[in-house]
Amino acid sequence: xxxxxxxPVTRDRIIDAALHIVDGQxxxxxxxxxxGDALEVEAMAIYHHLPRGKEELLDGLVAHVAVDxxxxxxxxxxxxxxxxxAAGYRERLLEHSGVLPLLVTRRNPAALDGxxxxxxxxxxxxxxxxxxxxxxxxxxxGYLIGHAALEARxxxxxxxxxxxGAIDWDLRFxxxxxxxxxxxxxx
Amino acid sequence: xxxxxxxPVTRDRIIDAALHIVDGQxxxxxxxxxxGDALEVEAMAIYHHLPRGKEELLDGLVAHVAVDxxxxxxxxxxxxxxxxxAAGYRERLLEHSGVLPLLVTRRNPAALDGxxxxxxxxxxxxxxxxxxxxxxxxxxxGYLIGHAALEARxxxxxxxxxxxGAIDWDLRFxxxxxxxxxxxxxx
DNA sequence: ACCTGAACACCGTTCAAGT
DNA sequence: ACCTGAACACCGTTCAAGT
Numbered sequence: 248x249x250x251x252x253x254x255p256v257t258r259d260r261i262i263d264a265a266l267h268i269v270d271g272q273x274x275x276x277x278x279x280x281x282x283g284d285a286l287e288v289e290a291m292a293i294y295h296h297l298p299r300g301k302e303e304l305l306d307g308l309v310a311h312v313a314v315d316x317x318x319x320x321x322x323x324x325x326x327x328x329x330x331x332x333a334a335g336y337r338e339r340l341l342e343h344s345g346v347l348p349l350l351v352t353r354r355n356p357a358a359l360d361g362x363x364x365x366x367x368x369x370x371x372x373x374x375x376x377x378x379x380x381x382x383x384x385x386x387x388x389g390y391l392i393g394h395a396a397l398e399a400r401x402x403x404x405x406x407x408x409x410x411x412g413a414i415d416w417d418l419r420f421x422x423x424x425x426x427x428x429x430x431x432x433x434x
Numbered sequence: 435x436x437x438x439x440x441x442p443v444t445r446d447r448i449i450d451a452a453l454h455i456v457d458g459q460x461x462x463x464x465x466x467x468x469x470g471d472a473l474e475v476e477a478m479a480i481y482h483h484l485p486r487g488k489e490e491l492l493d494g495l496v497a498h499v500a501v502d503x504x505x506x507x508x509x510x511x512x513x514x515x516x517x518x519x520a521a522g523y524r525e526r527l528l529e530h531s532g533v534l535p536l537l538v539t540r541r542n543p544a545a546l547d548g549x550x551x552x553x554x555x556x557x558x559x560x561x562x563x564x565x566x567x568x569x570x571x572x573x574x575x576g577y578l579i580g581h582a583a584l585e586a587r588x589x590x591x592x593x594x595x596x597x598x599g600a601i602d603w604d605l606r607f608x609x610x611x612x613x614x615x616x617x618x619x620x621x
Numbered sequence: 622a623c624c625t626g627a628a629c630a631c632c633g634t635t636c637a638a639g640t
Numbered sequence: 641a642c643c644t645g646a647a648c649a650c651c652g653t654t655c656a657a658g659t
Contacts, residue, residue, distance in 0.1 A: 256642085279633060292643050294634075301633065348535040351583040353590050363584070385584060386610035390573065393580025396538040397550070397572060403540050423573035430617030443623085466652060479624050481653075488652065625658070632651055639644070 256286055258296050262307040269308065269345035277304075306355040308346045312339050313358045317365045325373035326428050329366070329387065333424055337395055344399035350392055363388050375431075383431045390427050394420055443473055445483050449494040456495065456532035464491075493542040495533045499526050500545040504552045512560035513615050516553070516574065520611055524582055531586035537579055550575050557618075570618045577614050581607055 254260065264285045268277050279301060283290035297303040316332040340347060350359060367384035375383060398416050405412040441447065451472045455464050466488060470477035484490040503519040527534060537546060550571050557567035585603050592599040 278631085280631090289644055291634080291636095291645085295642060348538045351535045351538050351587075353587055356587065356591050359584070359587065382606055382609040383613065385581060385606050386577065386613050389580030389582075389584055389610060390577050390614075391580065392583060393576030393578065394572060395576075396579060397546070397576055400538075400540055400543065400546065404543050419569055419572050422569040423576060426570065426573050426617035426621055427577075427614060428617070429620055430613035430615070433616055433620070434613055465650085467650090476625055478626085478653080478655095482623060623659085625656105627655095627657100629654080630652095633649095635646105635648080637644105637646095640642085 253287055256288055256292060256296060258307070260286065261293060261296055261304070262311060265304055266308060266311060266343060266346075270343055274345045274348065302354075305349055306358075308343075309349050309355040310358045312343050312346055312350075313362055314339055315362055315365050316369050325369060326432070329369060329428065330421075330424065332366075332369075333387070333391055336391055337398075337420060340392075340395040341399060341402075344395070344403075347392075347396055347399060351396075359388070370431075375434075379431075379434055383434075386427055386431070390423060394423055440474055443475055443479060443483060445494070447473065448480060448483055448491070449498055452491055453495060453498060453530060453533075457530055461532045461535065466491075489541075492536055493545075495530075496536050496542040497545045499530050499533055499537075500549055501526055502549055502552050503556050512556060513619070516556060516615065517608075517611065519553075519556075520574070520578055523578055524585075524607060527579075527582040528586060528589075531582070531590075534579075534583055534586060538583075546575070562618075562621075566618075566621055570621075573614055573618070577610060581610060 261282070265277055265282055268281060268285060279290040279293055282304075283293060286293075293304075294300055297307075299306075314332065314336040316329065321328060349355075363384050366387055367380045370380035370383045371377065398420065401414060402416065405414070448469070452464055452469055455468060455472060466477040466480055469491075470480060473480075480491075481487055484494075486493075501519065501523040503516065508515060536542075553574055554567045554571035557570045558564065562570060585607065588601060589603065592601070
């Protein structure tokens with residue numbers, strides 16, 4: 248805290264600063280040079296903490312938005328547990344909607360596949376047979392990511408003065424989620 | 435066809451060449467200079483046909499993969515019509531999986547929103563009330579895009595020697611689609 | 622109308638050098 | 641160990657100029 252020394256540059260501070268840039272200015276404006284500026288350091292210093300460079304930086308952003316359903320608040324029916332997890336995940340994705348395109352890329356497989364496996368385990372514990380649980384996990388993850396993408400686009404467009412300002416996205420999301428859960432309970 | 439003149443550069447040829455680069459080398463390697471090379475022209479010539487530059491180019495790619503459910507082969511139950519449309523859309527998305535991240539961005543709203551509206555119309559004609567049809571359209575579009583993203587990632591990873599080579603993606607996709615359709619029919 | 626050449630303000634990354 | 645300066649091979653885009 249002595250004012251003559253700046254905060255040490257750490258992996259966590261780098262990811263945080265990068266997320267801040269993406270949230271405020273968009274993914275396209277996240278450059279190593281700008282990130283260095285935000286950390287009050289030359290861009291080249293970042294490579295000392297992230298040897299794989301920008302690739303590793305983007306992997307870190309993806310990992311940061313992931314939410315695991317097993318660690319989400321437990322209790323209640325499996326439908327309600329998944330509803331709680333989905334609500335949290337959706338919130339996170341919209342808060343950092345700039346990273347959404349990164350989820351769609353091959354990037355950081357562990358983050359997405361780990362979450363999918365956890366969803367499958369929740370469904371398995373609920374009594375669904377393995378193949379149904381696997382399909383259900385993919386369906387839920389697909390819906391979650393896809394709907395978040397549509398919602399992020401829709402919200403940004405209506406903010407920019409486009410049509411569709413009348414859409415109640417909360418209702419749309421929970422409504423669609425209920426459709427998927429109803430279909431799942433029945434299979 | 436006189437061999438001394440090369441093919442004239444048109445908007446369509448530019449989009450085609452760009453799609454070819456994205457499919458073969460990935461979105462990250464689509465540059466104006468490389469695109470110019472493919473067309474046997476200087477990169478700057480492209481701006482004459484696409485005044486908005488790379489932005490307009492990427493918009494064109496998104497529009498190219500869109501499939502409208504109203505123009506898809508008609509006939510039969512609405513579920514079967516949507517199944518046919520979804521199968522076609524999925525195929526297109528996987529064929530050009532490099533453009534998937536572009537769908538997630540704000541880019542070319544007309545392409546995605548138009549498709550969503552068409553899905554809603556199909557559901558509306560099928561007798562669902564308006565709010566249910568709207569939710570259903572978003573749910574289906576969300577599932578389609580999200581699942582395609584997961585599938586593209588999954589296929590690429592297992593090709594690269596990762597785990598999960600045992601997943602039957604066709605079965606996963608139709609299974610998940612049936613879950614959504616079953617939930618919809620019941621709402 | 623259609624294309625080129627040169628230029629501008631950027632990128633990510635490497636590498637030797639400093640402390 | 642941690643950071644910097646200079647350099648390299650790229651980007652997208654503008655603009656005047658050619659035909």
